[in-house]
Amino acid sequence: MAQGRKGRLNYRCPACFMRDLDIDMFYDRDKDEFYCLRCQFTGKEEDVLAMNEEIRKKYKVMLKRFESLDDFERFD
Numbered sequence: 350m351a352q353g354r355k356g357r358l359n360y361r362c363p364a365c366f367m368r369d370l371d372i373d374m375f376y377d378r379d380k381d382e383f384y385c386l387r388c389q390f391t392g393k394e395e396d397v398l399a400m401n402e403e404i405r406k407k408y409k410v411m412l413k414r415f416e417s418l419d420d421f422e423r424f425d
């Protein structure tokens with residue numbers, strides 16, 4: 350396995366986080382990529398940030414209570 354160390358910033362693995370697992374990723378300095386020891390996720394910093402943004406959107410909707418069909422139209 351490639352040598353890994355923590356990067357400047359710790360990012361949680363977005364792939365694991367989608368499964369309700371909070372796992373810190375390691376940083377591969379040679380490839381300039383973050384990778385997760387638990388799943389197969391690897392990605393550049395911008396990939397991680399983009400995925401985190403996606404998750405944020407999902408959670409935002411998840412936290413909303415849908416009370417009528419009209420509420421769904423806002424998320425088209």
Ligand SMILES: [Zn+2]
Nearest residue numbers: 362365385388
């Ligand atoms: Zn992971």
